[in-house]
Amino acid sequence: MNPVNVGLLGLGTVGGGTLNVLVRNAEEISRRLGREIKVVAAAAREYDPEGLDGIDQVRVSNDAADVISDPDIHIVVELIGGYSPAREFVLEALANGKHVVTANKALIAMHGEELFAAAREAGVTLAYEAAVAGGIPILKAIREGLAGNRIEWVAGIINGTGNFILTEMRDKGRDFADVLKEAQELGYAEADPTFDVEGIDAAHKLAILASLSFGMPLHFEKTYTEGITKIEPRDVTYASELGYNIKHLGIARNTDEGVELRVHPTLVPKGRLIANVDGVMNAVLIKGDMVGPTLYYGAGAGSLPTASAVVADIIDVARSIDHIDTAVPCQGYQDGKIEDLPVLPIEEITTSFYLRMYARDIAGVMAEVSSLLAEAGISIEAMHQYESHTEDGCVPLVMLTHRVKEQVMNETIARIEALETIKGEVARIRMEHLD
Amino acid sequence: MNPVNVGLLGLGTVGGGTLNVLVRNAEEISRRLGREIKVVAAAAREYDPEGLDGIDQVRVSNDAADVISDPDIHIVVELIGGYSPAREFVLEALANGKHVVTANKALIAMHGEELFAAAREAGVTLAYEAAVAGGIPILKAIREGLAGNRIEWVAGIINGTGNFILTEMRDKGRDFADVLKEAQELGYAEADPTFDVEGIDAAHKLAILASLSFGMPLHFEKTYTEGITKIEPRDVTYASELGYNIKHLGIARNTDEGVELRVHPTLVPKGRLIANVDGVMNAVLIKGDMVGPTLYYGAGAGSLPTASAVVADIIDVARSIDHIDTAVPCQGYQDGKIEDLPVLPIEEITTSFYLRMYARDIAGVMAEVSSLLAEAGISIEAMHQYESHTEDGCVPLVMLTHRVKEQVMNETIARIEALETIKGEVARIRMEHLD
Known part of the structure; x- marks a missing residue:
């Protein structure tokens, strides 16, 4: 031939x-x-x-x-x-x-x-x-290898630069800016790292994954995108002590209410395989209704x-x-069979949360914060007060919540931040069990 | 239509x-x-x-x-x-x-x-x-997703029963027979578990993986097959303390001398993703010459x-x-393009080893064993003497070697077993770094 x-x-x-x-x-x-x-x-x-x-x-x-x-x-x-x-x-x-x-x-x-x-x-x-x-043949897996499944959700480490930075922060206790500089020197990050560290690159990829997984149009513009620039070394440490690694995940989920499309830092239990994907490597975890979870791992760039x-x-x-x-159709589904599913605004999405705040007076604060959370119907999975004080005598207080709608969490955080006994902003990182 | x-x-x-x-x-x-x-x-x-x-x-x-x-x-x-x-x-x-x-x-x-x-x-x-x-679309990944690569090697956890047993042995310190019985009750293992625990089922699958990866005929009959029945809880514990998990791997490697086809228990560094694939789950790690290592994980049965x-x-x-x-050809390669590569006998294969033996008199034994290994050109990566004594006063001695040809290791083990100061047989488990 x-x-x-x-x-x-x-x-x-x-x-x-x-x-x-x-x-x-x-x-x-x-x-x-x-x-x-x-x-x-x-x-x-x-x-x-x-x-x-x-x-x-x-x-x-x-x-x-x-x-x-x-x-x-x-x-x-x-x-x-x-x-x-x-x-x-x-x-x-x-x-x-x-x-x-x-x-x-x-x-x-x-x-x-x-x-x-x-x-x-x-x-x-x-x-x-x-x-x-x-190099991971992930689109082929979705469009062909799992073609007998309805895909329920996808969660991926799909930006190697961000994963390298978070891995270094965890393993060496370094801060974001410091590791970013090294990543740039190593050629892992661009001179303008915005696309990588703000999650835009991951959002591009997530829009593609969601389109092929659910048979929907590409909705990059509707993807909620949050970077890793605000992650502090102490959050990485606290999360680790509680049994979680922080990963910058792209998550797409097909729910009865609509499709979740979101890129953000995420606490993942260390026992999950994807929580152990480190450095510049990529991995995508896919939940099919028939096959259950499958994971695909390899070099995401180069x-x-x-x-x-x-x-x-x-x-x-x-x-x-x-x-x-x-040939398999470009979008995995036949022309005319792509369905424009509604994309949920981030406020409508339900997840668990990691919260970290600084308390001036620890005894009173625990009670006040607990009661604000209880009033909002948010149950607490774990609460931990750290011995270390900041320069001004504040004490870090960390808690993990059960699942709650983002909107409710936003309102509750605003009420917590308004407390006299809480100093500054409450840091919040979403948490997924991926099971 | x-x-x-x-x-x-x-x-x-x-x-x-x-x-x-x-x-x-x-x-x-x-x-x-x-x-x-x-x-x-x-x-x-x-x-x-x-x-x-x-x-x-x-x-x-x-x-x-x-x-x-x-x-x-x-x-x-x-x-x-x-x-x-x-x-x-x-x-x-x-x-x-x-x-x-x-x-x-x-x-x-x-x-x-x-x-x-x-x-x-x-x-x-x-x-x-x-x-x-x-459910893992692994053949598609090899035949299509990695079609631009020469596959260098494949290593897989491709029998869920065996992986469940090894995981339970590690996590709960239970012995093989005990866990096998539970696996049978849970329906993970057949009444006659030979195919699973002796590695025959894995060897069937490995022969298929090798055929598609290297473009060679199916050589189940030439696959070296060793089960997990002789793995003792103490080996699982010692390996773990040294930083390794024991996995029942199918390994196929295309070398200049010939193809390695082998199923056996293997020490894998805990840092490798595949070392953390637990329970009945399967995973296959593939090294392509262009893409590097990629891994595929999911349910291997059900x-x-x-x-x-x-x-x-x-x-x-x-x-x-x-x-x-x-359609992609049945064997991934065109008819007439399948090449009958020679399969290496296990004696010709080079790996690192975990060795465990019982010493009657620890001071003298260390010197004797070390010198036998040195004479055979086998270098020692780590040696560990355990405090615990067996009933008859013997002391467990564990060592990890660098890479050596199986034949040389066989001869050396025979010489070690002949020592007066060594009691019983030397247990040996192969070790792979999979990098």
Whole structure:
């Protein structure tokens, strides 16, 4: 059979990795696929040929049109990232009848619906396994491996930078800013770390996971997003002493009232496997109604791991290239079967909470706080008063609550903060048992 | 589109579960597939209609031929287990032009090559996701999700019964026979537990994992298989104190010298995620050359979890039913591209070891044992002498070695056992760092 011809947009970290995987494992891939996959052209504004295997066999230009318009290219692989011009390039490639593979989570989360429609229109497919959790074949697991299930919820560590920071804070008692600086030096975090530490990157990925899990449109804009910048080392320590690790989770849950879509720091019991996923690694825990919980773990970023997912997509597309109707639909569900489920505002969501406050007079405070919680119907699972005093003689008081609606917790925290005996703000971190 | 018609062979735990998943999630499945999947017939010698959703819509007989020969049935699902008559039924179904889905690991491990050839001959496909690790979509991950990788090794907890027993032994200090009895009462272990506790079931699954990972034939008969029956509570305790959990692992590794295929109890550092997979749960850790390590976790058995995998296969087959050449080949590699790699005998395999022995006179023994190990070129990573004495005044001595060839370790252990100062046999458990 003739080779399947691939054109790359971008020769950076992931683009270069994709070329390397396709060249280094060409024989293995063709043993599996029964067909050669050949990178015939690439477009890159600038690139370093050093370390790019077989780059001399690739026609490289600085004009994306050279790839997108090449009639011999079957699959265009978009690896330039960002919204624009990635969106325009992908739309043009689809219009030209090319299948498209991309690793671009921001693009899919923001413009997915438009791009999927364009792919359907053109009778081609658009694959994006590498957009979520890097090398972990998580979209395939959801769309195919668990296709017999109604997915009840998904919870993932889907940003390696944030997980690295929280792991270092826990293991070494360091503070956020300090670890962030190191992450930037190590190349784990961007110079502008906002996307990672504020949870925007995770929210992009969560919107994609929810869409595929529940058969709903992409709702990045409705995703509640809270970063890890306010987590203090003492909270990490207190949580640990109580038997929990703090993880920056993306959580999507399909409930009778609507869909929860939220990214925030979360206390997870240490006994859960996902609580032990450390450093830059990613993991996604999925609850299917038939299979129960399953978990998928691996590298969430990096040149070759991300390229591994890109290449899996290329192989999938190549396998069904002559009968593209046999390919799994872009969103996992058939066109017309996507249902626009309501997304719950964060105030309507029910979780357990970790609360940490500073009390001026510990004896009286315990009674006052307890009675405010009781009035709101919030039961306390654990309460702990720490010996250590702050400079001004205040005592840290930590409690874990049972499940309560966010709105009720907001009102109750406001009442607690209004107490004369409480100093400053009450820190609150949501808690999930994931069972 | 017309429904895809399914016939079930067997209405037991997995057969009943498959019917239940297909009926309960019929709408969800058809939203994904774009086509209805309908169970039209089932064959079972005896069955209990209680708890079988939609069984009144299914034509049930006690004759497999009624399913296998029905011209309206597209997919035959074999869920009776065992070698015979499962093999004959599957061969006949394939010959009749039916696609076949099975959860039968013993059948695939022993007769897979014959069945795959029959499927190719008939131009149909044979899918067996549920044969390994129950509900975890592990075969799909290897054959498709990691298709861009050369798989270097696989290590799995692929027998839930064994993992339950080892977990209880560790957490409660109980001995093997005691926990096995409870596992039998709980229904986790069969009346004859040989397949589970001697590692035969795990070896069936490992042979399948290795075949798909390395593109080699099924070599169950060449798999080194060692059970967990000789593990003593004290070994579990000592290992834990040294920072390791004992897991019954199936390990397949593709080396330059040949393929390692081995099932045995293994010390794994507690920091590894797979060391924390407890109870009846399964997990498979896979090292791809590009993606690095990835791990897949979930229920390895049970009615609905196993059925989840069966149904995923049915959906996959249904998706490509009109163009079956777009389906992934049965063994993940194209016909003619399977390579018969040599399998290494256990004596040729190199691992680290945990050794436990009883010393009559501790001062002298340390020197004698150390010098025997040194003479064999085996370096010691850790040595620990325990305070507790056995009834006859012997002292337990535990050591961890660096990597050494099994053959050398066998000879050295024989020399240690010959020492006057050592009482009885030296217990030996292999150790893997899985990094």
